[in-house]
Amino acid sequence: MSIKRTGSAVWQGGIKDGKGTVSTASGALQELPYSFSTRFEGEQGTNPEELIGAAHAGCFSMALSKILGDSDLKAERLETTAEVSLNQVEGGFAIESIHLILKAKVPGADAATVEELAGKAKAGCPVSKLFNATITLDVQTVD
Incomplete structure (x- = not known):
């Protein structure tokens, strides 16, 4: 079985003065703006790293649910947060690490069980398997 999903980007202009939009075929994102300043200077808008973080958090949460x-x-x-670290390296930039932070409320499960199962989800979620980055995990259980 093969499932295909589509995301797209349009970019106009140079690296610093240009701007672009990202969209998904499903319509979940429609021409969401991004630019050099939203990626590197904290300006309002999105960037590839936060979109990757959202995708990873969503995938991990679904995998853990299963x-x-x-x-x-x-x-x-x-509740999962993914902190994606974009670092300057020789020859440009690289995503070298992603840190998943999970706050879990799982009735009937102790903290050790949730942590063990969350580790399996981190290793097995399809988005985790995509990265050539160190992926770490912190688990907090909530009563």
């Missing part, structure tokens, strides 16, 4: 279900557990709430 793994919990396979263990006869069901999350009341999984």
